Amino acid sequence: MKILAVNVNTTSSMTDSICQAAAAVARSGTNVVGLTPVVGADSVEGGFESYLAAAAVMDAVVTYQGGADAVILAGFGDHGKEGLMELLEVPVVDITEAAVHTAMLLGRRFSVVTTLDRTVPHIEDRLLCFGLLSHCTSVRATGLGVLELEDTTRAREAIAHQARLAVEQDLAEVVVLGCGGMAGLDAVLAEELGVPVVEGVAAAVKTAELLVDLGLRTSKVRTYAEPRPKRLSGWPLSAEVVEVT
C-alpha cells in the first residue's frame, strides 16, 4: 500500500519529519511518500496561508505522477481536504479528523494543543464543520509558531504545560496534538502527562490503512463528485516530490 503524505507548507524538512513519523507507525508493506507544495508559505498559521495552502496542496497532488492508495493531508485545520476529495477517488485523510476521531474513542472529552492563538478559531470552525466539536473541551495555544516546534525540547515543554492545564482546568481526558509539526512527540508526552496523547500524522496513517483494507473510497454521489469539466486558468502549477521509505 502506498500513502502520499502531503505537507501544507513549503518547508521540506518538515515534510521529512512528517514522513518519518508516518513511516514509524506504518505497517510493514505500507510505503509512505512525502509531498511538499512548491507554492505557499513556509509555515501555515492563519486564514491567508491556509487558503493558499489549499490551492498549493491540490496542485501538488494533481501534478504528482506516482499514484497512491490513499492521501494524508498533514495540516491541522482547513487546507483543501474537500477539494482533494473531489479530485481523487482514493481516501483522503486529514490529520485533524483522524486525530479527533481517534481521541473520541479514548475518553469523554479531549483538548487540542496547537501553535499560535490566532489559529484557534480556525481549528474550532473546522471541528464544527466536521461535527466533532461537541466533545472538544478546549483548543489551547502554546504560543510557539510552527517552525519553532523544530526545537523539540522547547516544544515538548510548551505543549506539556498547556496539556496539563487542559486536563486540570478544562477536564480533558485525552490530548490531541494540533499541528503536523508535532509529529513524533506523542509518546513522550503521554508518558509525562498520564493521559492518552493522539498525534494526527500517526492517526492518519493508521486510518488510511483501515480504509484501504476495507476497500472504502470517497463517496462520489453528491458533495465530492468529480469537478465538472471547465476552463481553468493558471492551473495546475507544478510540484516536486520527496520520497521517503
Next chain:
Amino acid sequence: MKILAVNVNTTSSMTDSICQAAAAVARSGTNVVGLTPVVGADSVEGGFESYLAAAAVMDAVVTYQGGADAVILAGFGDHGKEGLMELLEVPVVDITEAAVHTAMLLGRRFSVVTTLDRTVPHIEDRLLCFGLLSHCTSVRATGLGVLELEDTTRAREAIAHQARLAVEQDLAEVVVLGCGGMAGLDAVLAEELGVPVVEGVAAAVKTAELLVDLGLRTSKVRTYAEPRPKRLSGWPLSAEVVEVT
C-alpha cells in the same frame, strides 16, 4: 494481537457470524475470539433488552479468563460500553462508533439502516451522546427483527430498499449498517447501491488494530477511572466463550 468480539445477545450462531466477519478483515496475526453472554435476550431490540445486555456483556467480559488486547462490542446502540471502559485498560470499540467515525471520512452525510423502528430513537440518542449526530441525515428501519437478518437474501433486499431511500430522499452519501447481524453484507450492498457502505464489525476490528498499533488505551483520568472497590451483590454471574479463528 487478540481481539475479543462480544455479542450483545445470547444467540451463539450470531456470535459465529460476527466472528467470521471480523476474521475476514482482521490482518494476519490478529486473533478474534467471540464471546456470547449467558444472560439476556436472544436478540436486542429496545431499552429493556439493551440494559440487560449491558449487564450481561460486562459479566461476560469480567469472567472471561483469556485476556485480550482490545474488546469489540458488537451491538448497534447502548450495550454497556462505558462500563467496559471503566473495567478494562485495553481499548473498547463499539461498532456504533467505529462505523460512524469511518463513515464520516467518506462523505458529507450518512444514514444508518437498522432493524426495527423502535430501535431508532435509541440509536439517535446514542449518536447524540457520542457527538456524532450532526452528519447523520437519518436512521431508517427495515422492519426486520435482528434474527430475521439470518435470511440474508431478505435482509439484503430490505436494507437496499431503505438505503436507496436514504440516498435519494435524505441525501445520504454513505450508508452505515446499523446492526451487528448485518455483518458481511457491506460489500454486496456497496456494489448494488453505488455508495460506500460501512459495516460496524469490520470497522471495529480495524479500529481496534489502529488503537493497539498506536499503543493507545482508555484514559483513566476521570470518567473511565476504575470503579471504586465496593460491596457487590450477585456479581459476576458467569460466561462461556466461543473461540473462533
Next chain:
Amino acid sequence: MKILAVNVNTTSSMTDSICQAAAAVARSGTNVVGLTPVVGADSVEGGFESYLAAAAVMDAVVTYQGGADAVILAGFGDHGKEGLMELLEVPVVDITEAAVHTAMLLGRRFSVVTTLDRTVPHIEDRLLCFGLLSHCTSVRATGLGVLELEDTTRAREAIAHQARLAVEQDLAEVVVLGCGGMAGLDAVLAEELGVPVVEGVAAAVKTAELLVDLGLRTSKVRTYAEPRPKRLSGWPLSAEVVEVT
C-alpha cells in the same frame, strides 16, 4: 394511590431514607412502598455500577408482586428508566427528570450538585438526552461518595459550599440536589442559600401524583412499546421489598 420507590443500590438503609423523604411529601392517601434491588453495588457512582443497577432495578420491579400506580426511580443519572417504561404501563418518574423539570419553573438557570466528580459526565449526558441541558449552567461535585452522605452534617456543608459557588460563579438561580442520598436536605439548604433547592425524590413523588391524577400513562406507540416476546436467559433474578407507609 400507591407509589413504588425503587432505590438503585443495594443499601436498604438508603431505601429507608428515600421512603421517608417520599412519605414526607406524599399527600394523604398516597402510599409509598420502597424497593431495594438484590443485585448490584451498595452505591452507584459510575458507568459500570449504573448499567448493573439498570438490570437490577428492572429485575426488582418485574418480580415485585404488589402492583403500583406509579414507579419512582431514585437514582440521579441513568439507571434503567427506559427499560421500565417498556415493561410497565403506569408512569415511571426518574428523580433526575422530576428535579430538573421542577427547577426549570423557578429560575432561568439551575446547577446540579452531586457526589463524585466521575459521575458528572454521566449526569450531563443524561440531561442532554432528556433535552434538559440548555438551562443547566453547571454540574458540580462535592467529592463525597454516596454512602458518605449519611453523615448529614458533612453532606450539608459540602453541598452548601458547592451550591454557593454555583450561584456566585455559574449564575445558577436554582439548585438541584443530584443524588437520591440527598433526600431530606432541601429545606435546610434552601434556608441557608436563599435560592430554591429542588430535591428529586420529593419532586418525583409529586410528579407521580400529578400524572396519576391526570390519568396519564406512558405512550406505547413506538419507543416504549412492550418488549417483543423472546427467549430470555437468566431473567428475572429476584427481589425483596421494604414496605414503608
Next chain:
Amino acid sequence: MKILAVNVNTTSSMTDSICQAAAAVARSGTNVVGLTPVVGADSVEGGFESYLAAAAVMDAVVTYQGGADAVILAGFGDHGKEGLMELLEVPVVDITEAAVHTAMLLGRRFSVVTTLDRTVPHIEDRLLCFGLLSHCTSVRATGLGVLELEDTTRAREAIAHQARLAVEQDLAEVVVLGCGGMAGLDAVLAEELGVPVVEGVAAAVKTAELLVDLGLRTSKVRTYAEPRPKRLSGWPLSAEVVEVT
C-alpha cells in the same frame, strides 16, 4: 390552596371554560379563581396580540386584590410570564411549560397541535427559550382560530386530524394541546388517538399544586428579582375578576 387562573384574552366565556377545566382536575381544597384582562384582544393569535396580552395580564394580576398561592397563565406562547415572575413571589406556571414538561415524561417525542399557522413560529421560539424544543418533533396548526374552538365538535375533529399526522408522519408519541381554548378536550382525544394527550390548563393546575406542596417559589436571585422602584406612567390600568369555584 388558591390558584389564580389568568386568561390572556378578554373573552370571559373562555375564562369560564379554563376555570372549569382547572376546577375539574384541582384536588379537594384547591380553589381556582379566574381572571380576565380588561385590556387586549378577544383572542390572541400573533405577536401584536401577545405583547398586548402580556401587559394586560400583568395589569390584571397586579390590580387583583385577592391574593393567591400560585398563578396559572392560560395562554400557549409568550404572554408575560417573566414579568409576572418578577412581580410575584408565588409560583407562576405557564400552560406552555406545564404541558411540555409533562409530555416529556410520557414519550420520546411530542407534537403540539395549535390554532393558526401564524402562531407556530411564536410557539417554536418559546420552546426554544424554555430549552424544551429538542424533543418537540413538530408544531402543527389546525387552521381554526381561538374562538372557533368553542365549537368543540369541529375543534375535536380538526385537532384529531393533525394529531394523527403528528403521530404517523412526525413520529410523535405524545400530543400536546397548544391553546388554552382546548381545555377539556384531552380525555376524548386520548381515547380516539391511542396516545397520551396533554392539556396545559390541567397540567398547570397540578404543577402549581406540586410547587405549593413542596414550598417552592420563584428564585429572586437575578433574572426574576423584584423590579427596581421607578417612575411608571399609565400603570396599572384596572382589572375585574370572575370568581369560579
Next chain:
Amino acid sequence: MKILAVNVNTTSSMTDSICQAAAAVARSGTNVVGLTPVVGADSVEGGFESYLAAAAVMDAVVTYQGGADAVILAGFGDHGKEGLMELLEVPVVDITEAAVHTAMLLGRRFSVVTTLDRTVPHIEDRLLCFGLLSHCTSVRATGLGVLELEDTTRAREAIAHQARLAVEQDLAEVVVLGCGGMAGLDAVLAEELGVPVVEGVAAAVKTAELLVDLGLRTSKVRTYAEPRPKRLSGWPLSAEVVEVT
C-alpha cells in the same frame, strides 16, 4: 427618507439623545423623528418593564400620524419588534439586531456590554431567538442603570472596563454597546480599546437606509402577516411625538 426612532422608555431626554446619535450618522436627506411612549417605565431593565414597553411602543407607533419609511426600535432586548412588524409594512429595525449583524462582519466573536446584570439573560434569550448567539462570547454588565448612563464620563469608564475584560478574557474581537442609552459613545470607546465598537442606534439608522434603498419590506407571508381584525379593548392609548431633524 423619514425614519421613526422609537424610544422604549418614557424619558424624553433619552429620546433626544437617541435622535441626536441617529441624526449624526443619517445621511443627508434622511430625516429622523423621535417618538417617546406615554406609557411605561422611565427606564427598562427587566421583563416586567420590557413587556410594558412593548405594548407602549406599539401604541406610540400606531397612534403616530406622520408616517415613516422605516422604524427603529431603540431598546436593547425585547420590546415589541415582532408586534411592530405585524402592524407595519415598512421595515422595523431593532438596535439589538442591527448592532449584532454589524459586529459579526468585523470579527470572529463579539461581546455585548450592557447595564444591569438582571438584563443579561433577556439579551441572551433575544440573541438566541434571533439566531445570533453563536458568535457572542459574553454579555457583560457594567452595573449601571439605564439612567445612570447620562453621566457619560462614568458610563464610558464602566463600559471600557468591561469591554477590556471581554477582549482579554472572553476573546471578543468586537464590542457591542448593549443599551440605547449608550448612543454616541462608540467612537471614543473604539479609540480607547483598539477594537471596533458597534453602537445599535447608529447601526440601525444605516441598516434602515440600506433596506429602504433596496426597496425591501417585511415579509407578510406568515409570521408577520397583518393582525386579523378582532375586538380590541383599551387599545390604542395615545402617543406624543418629539420631532428632531
Next chain:
Amino acid sequence: MKILAVNVNTTSSMTDSICQAAAAVARSGTNVVGLTPVVGADSVEGGFESYLAAAAVMDAVVTYQGGADAVILAGFGDHGKEGLMELLEVPVVDITEAAVHTAMLLGRRFSVVTTLDRTVPHIEDRLLCFGLLSHCTSVRATGLGVLELEDTTRAREAIAHQARLAVEQDLAEVVVLGCGGMAGLDAVLAEELGVPVVEGVAAAVKTAELLVDLGLRTSKVRTYAEPRPKRLSGWPLSAEVVEVT
C-alpha cells in the same frame, strides 16, 4: 467612496454583470470597481474550484494597485473572505453574509436558492460557520450551472420554481439568491413571488456603505491580525482589473 467588487471566477462578463448590479444600487458618490481573478475556473461550483478561487481572489486583491474603501466578495460560499480580512484593514463584505444578514431582518425564516445541488453542502457549512444557519429553512438548487444563469429567462423561471417550493413547503418567508450570477434578478422575482427577495451583490454594496459610513473596520485583535512576515513561494501571481463606473 470606492468599492472593489471581486468576482470569484475568471469570466469577465460575469464581473461586468456584478458591477452593473452593484452600480445600480450604489449611492451617488460610491464608485464600484470590478476585479476578475486571472487564476481559477470560469465558474465556481464546488470545493476544488472554491479553494482555487480563494487563492485567486487574494492574489487579485493583493496585486491590485488602486486602493479601495471596502471590498465585496461576489461569490456565494467560501472564497477566501477570512484571508482577505487578514490582508486588509478596510471592510470585506461577502455576499453570502450580506444577503443572509439582510434576509433575517425581513422575516422569520429564509431559504437560499442556488445553482447546482453539489454546492448546497458548501453553503450550509458556510452559514454554519457564520452562525447564520438557524433561521435558514432550506438551501435549494435550481440545477442550473453558474454560466447557464446568463440566460436570464431560464434562470428566472428555475429560481422562481424553487422559491415557490421554499415558501410553500419549507415555510420560507424570505428568499435569498445564492449566486453572484443572479445579481439583478431580485426585483422581478420579488414581484412574481410576493415575498422579499434578497440578492447578495446589492446587499453587499449597501452593507459596505454602512460600514464605511460608520468608520468601522475589521478587528485586528486576534483572528484577522495581519499575517506574520514569512517566506512565501510563488506569491503573488498577478491580476488584471476591469474598471466599471
